[in-house]
Amino acid sequence: MIQKHQNTHMDSVKHSIRNPALLLFFLFGFFYLCIWSSSITNSFSVFQKESLAAPSDTSNIHVPQDDLEEALSKASMADKTVIITIINKAYADQDIKADTTMLDLFLESFWLGENTRTLLDNLLIVAMDQTAYDRCLFRRLNCYMLKTDGLDFGGEKVYMSEDFIKMMWRRTQFLLEVLKRGYNFIFTDTDVMWLRNPLVRLSTNETKDLQISTDKFLGDSQSEKHLINTGFYYIRSNNKTIKLVEKWYAMKDNSTGQKEQDVLLNLIGGGIIRELNLSVSFLDTLYFSGFCQDSGDLRAVATVHANCCRSISAKVNDLKAVLRDWKRFKKYASYKRLANVTANLRWSFHWGCYKSWKVANTNMG
Secondary structure, three states, rough: OOOHHHHHHHHHHHHHHHHHHHHHHHHHHHHHHHHHHHHHHHHHHHHHHHHOOOOOOOOOOOOOOOHHHHHHHHHHOOOOOEEEEOHHHHHHHOOOOOOOOOHHHHHHHHHOOEEEEEHHHHEEEEEOOOOHHHHHOOOEEEEEEOOOOOOOOOOOOOOHHHHHHHHHHHHHHHHHHHOOOOEEEEOOOOEEOEOOOHHOOOOOOOOOOEEEEEEEOOOOOOOOOOOOEEEEEEEOOHHHHHHHHHHHOOOOHHHOOOOHHHHHHHHHHOOHHHHHHEEEOOOOOEEEEEEEOOOOOOOOOOOOOOOOOOOHHHHHHHHHHHHHHHHHHHHHHOHHHHHHHEEEEEOOHHHHHHHHHHHHHHHHO
């Protein structure tokens, strides 16, 4: 009986061997099982190796947790420094009679400036309304939409108006959040023209906590008597600077009628620098100038701020003149025989901003 069964089985195998299609099927199945088994073994082996090699300390792995972190990470330099400006519709969108915007002029200065074009990669534009955000995206820049808790910061906020002061405090609150996330930053108003790379003139010493612009330079970069200007400053993220900005912002509700710049100025006058053991420099207007005090040398200037000016239209008018003056300087500087001429070039008078105060005084009268 057993012999008969064996014979039957042998006959079946012989029959299978005689059938080429069936034989091919068996061979294919056997080959697939070998490959699948090998794949599983290798995958498990790789998983084991990766698991054993994975570091226990993941503190150096940076994973963006929200839109702000993603935006900061994208714009950041290698040392976690970001250039930040904040815009609204009034700065980004053209009026009916306008031929340009403050944002356009700001970006144009990076194009015309010396060694400034690549800095656009590190510029984060923070929009305070949808129009400003859309304009930023259209220019294919690094953009972030700042939530304003239902407040409308879209239109022009005239200097020292109630809405202007609110907008300045919202800005300070946002910049405090950036510091808390471990990012150093250069904050720049959009009405600052970047004519040369300011990092060449700013100290890269990590012990320098704050470098801030002034309306008028007094000759001593350490003097706390300067009238500071928060339209341009470089601040490093550390416990001391975070405490400074926290204390600064905490005074928001106890400073009626004062803009945030005035409050910081009072803190400096009250000894906050010594109290927190801060290292602070006040920037020379020769390099970081403004309409309050022009740089006396176009060969040295890095930035020009449309400060001491009341309206956007006046700023735009006079900043267009600044860029014309700069292009004229560059043209003269390109000719060796005219090199001496550049030392005597001067800025055009800021007529628009000068008249903006006269109009304001007339309206108030």
